Amino acid sequence: MELERLVDxxxxxxxxxxxxxxxxxxxxxxxxxxxxxxxxxxxVRGAMLRTCGSTREGRTFPGD
Structure with a gap:
């Protein structure tokens, strides 16, 4: 219920x-x-990008 209120x-x-x-x-x-x-x-904030993405020129791209 709390999560629903947050999404709203x-x-x-x-x-x-x-x-x-x-x-x-x-x-x-x-x-x-x-x-x-x-x-x-x-x-941790940004952990998904760091663990699931690859880095090109110092930037992280999810799903690569």
Whole structure:
């Protein structure tokens, strides 16, 4: 239910109802994670790009 409310905020038509910055979204997801899963932290920011992508000229491209 909490995750559903977060998604609703992310998709809100009124920008004032959306989270201001990505860090706020991360913090909200982390709080939800802690409530349901305890000590298991969510993935580190950008970890998916670093582990699933390849690097060209210092940039990471997912899925390559």
């Amino acid at each position: 905020r992310l998709l809100a038509k009124d920008p004032a109802q959306r989270p201001d910055i990505a860090d706020e979204v991360y913090d909200l997801i982390e709080e939800i994670n802690d409530r349901y899963f305890g000590d298991s932290p969510p993935p």
